[in-house]
Each structure stands twice: as C-alpha cells, then as structure tokens.
Amino acid sequence: MANVHPSQHPLVAHKVTLLRDQNTEPKKFRELVREIAALLTYEATADLSTTTSQVQTPLEIAEGAQLKEKIGLVPILRAGLGMVEGVWGLMPSAEVWHIGLYRDERTLKPVEYYNKLPIEPTVSVCLILDPMLATGGSAVATVDVLKRWGVRKIKFVGIIAAPEGIHLMQEHHPEVPIHLAVIDERLNDSGYILPGLGDAGDRQFGTG
Ligand code: URA
Numbered sequence: 770m771a772n773v774h775p776s777q778h779p780l781v782a783h784k785v786t787l788l789r790d791q792n793t794e795p796k797k798f799r800e801l802v803r804e805i806a807a808l809l810t811y812e813a814t815a816d817l818s819t820t821t822s823q824v825q826t827p828l829e830i831a832e833g834a835q836l837k838e839k840i841g842l843v844p845i846l847r848a849g850l851g852m853v854e855g856v857w858g859l860m861p862s863a864e865v866w867h868i869g870l871y872r873d874e875r876t877l878k879p880v881e882y883y884n885k886l887p888i889e890p891t892v893s894v895c896l897i898l899d900p901m902l903a904t905g906g907s908a909v910a911t912v913d914v915l916k917r918w919g920v921r922k923i924k925f926v927g928i929i930a931a932p933e934g935i936h937l938m939q940e941h942h943p944e945v946p947i948h949l950a951v952i953d954e955r956l957n958d959s960g961y962i963l964p965g966l967g968d969a970g971d972r973q974f975g976t977g
Contacts, residue, residue, distance in 0.1 A: 773935055773947045774812065781808050785928065785950045789966045795975040802900060802973060803855035805928055805950055810856045810896065813926050813948035817894065838922070841866050841892030843915065845899035845907050846883075848969040852898040852926070864892055868914055870907050879910035890919040897923065900969040902930035902947070903962055905937030912942045928969075929953050931962045 776782075787793055788801045819834035840863040844850045853865055869883030895915050902908055908925055915923050925938065928950045938947060953962045961967070971977030 770935060770939070772939070772943065772945070773930075773949070773952070775949045775952055776809060776812060778808060778812070781805060781950045784808075788928070789964065791967070793972075795973060798972045799851055802851040802928070802969075803858075806852035806855035806898065806900075806926065807859055809926050809928070809948050809950060810859055813896065813924050813946070814860075836860075838894045839864070839892040841895040841920070843868060843895050843897045843911060845870070845897065845911060848900050848973065849898040851969075851973045852900060852928075856896065856898065856926075863896075866892075866895075868911055870910050872906060877906070879906050881910070881914065884914065886914070886918050892920065894922040894924070895920045897925045898927075899925075900928040901962060901965070902927040902934035902938070902949070903956060903960055904931075905934035908934065908938055909941045912938075912945055916942075924948060929962055929965055931956045 784801050784805050788798060818837040820837045822833045822835045823830050824833040840860055842853055842856055842863050842865045844853050846869050857863060866886060867883060870879040870881055873880050897908060897911050899908060912923055923945050925945055925947045930949050930952050932952065933956050935947060938945060953965055955963055957963050966972065968977060
C-alpha cells in the first residue's frame with residue numbers, strides 16, 4: 770500500500786506483542802504505548818528538514834544540524850494522549866494541540882466538540898497520534914481540521930490499524946503518510962480491530 774509504513778523493527782514487534790497481551794496491566798501498557806510511540810516517531814520523522822549550524826565542542830567547531838520545522842503533536846482523544854509523552858521525549862519543543870471529536874451515533878459522523886486552534890497555524894508539521902486506526906473517521910476528520918488550519922505537512926502515527934481505516938484515510942487524504950507498528954486483519958461488528966488489543970483507552974486508563 771502506497772504511503773503506508775508498517776514498522777519492520779524487531780523492537781516494535783516485540784513490544785506490540787506485549788501490548789496485545791490481555792494480562793498486561795495498565796501501568797505496563799502505558800509504558801509500552803510511550804515506547805512504541807517514540808520508536809515509530811523516530812521512523813516517521815526521518816525526512817524532516819534541517820538547517821546546518823555550527824557548534825563549539827571542547828576541542829573545536831563542528832558542523833551540526835538543527836530541525837527547521839515547527840512540529841505540532843495532535844493526539845486523538847482519549848487513547849492518543851498516552852503517545853504524547855513518548856514523542857515529546859524526542860522533541861521537547863513540539864507544541865501539543867488538542868482537538869476533541871466524538872461520533873454522532875445517529876449520523877455516525879465525527880462531531881468536533883473542542884478546538885482552540887488559533888487562526889494562524891503555529892506549526893508547519895503535524896503528527897496525529899492515535900494508537901488505533903479503526904474506521905478512520907476520527908483520523909480523516911482531524912486531518913480535515915489541520916488542513917483547514919493551514920498545516921501543509923501532516924503525518925499519522927498509530928500502533929495498530931485495520932485495513933478499513935487505512936482505506937478511508939487514503940480515499941480522503943492519500944498524501945498523508947501512515948506510520949504504524951502493524952496492520953491487523955479487520956474490524957468486528959462493534960468497530961474493534963481484530964485481533965487488536967481491545968480498547969486502547971480503557972487499557973491505558975484502567976477503565977475497562
Ligand atoms: N479503538 C480501540 O481502542 N480499539 C479498537 O480495537 C478500535 C478502536
């Protein structure tokens with residue numbers, strides 16, 4: 770699938786297996802979500818632009834690099850929140866913007882209930898964070914909001930995706946790269962990914 774990047778890294782595969790395990794407790798689950806988010810972000814940001822800079826070492830001047838672009842992290846509530854700390858560890862000056870969406874049970878469409886984005890975009894790259902790309906409805910709606918805000922470079926970073934969610938994203942936003950740990954088989958009738966890991970929000974926040 771074009772523009773879909775499942776990780777090939779053995780560390781990611783190992784950690785996702787632990788994440789799926791129904792016996793993994795919320796504390797360990799949160800730790801794994803943070804670690805996997807950092808590993809996937811490392812891969813997802815390999816094409817970020819840099820400017821050259823010089824740095825004085827204790828011995829002499831060395832040529833260096835600095836990230837050129839302002840990065841925004843946009844966790845999809847609520848499960849995406851657990852990914853923020855892992856990514857922030859890598860890029861502490863990233864801004865975190867929250868956009869709240871819920872699914873209208875009658876129309877099945879995402880409805881925006883929280884959005885405090887300023888009029889002008891303050892970042893040039895946004896990483897949308899959601900461990901589970903299931904139907905894809907929230908991811909598509911979040912990209913819609915970010916494009917309207919004026920962000921030109923948007924990437925999706927998730928842990929497990931269903932083919933249904935990937936297809937919806939590619940239908941609406943084919944230029945947005947999708948970085949994942951793994952692509953699973955399908956959605957069940959209740960919208961859960963199979964084999965998946967259950968409800969990623971409940972498993973992080975101990976509400977299951
Ligand atoms: N959200 C989850 O937390 N889990 C799924 O399987 C699908 C959506």
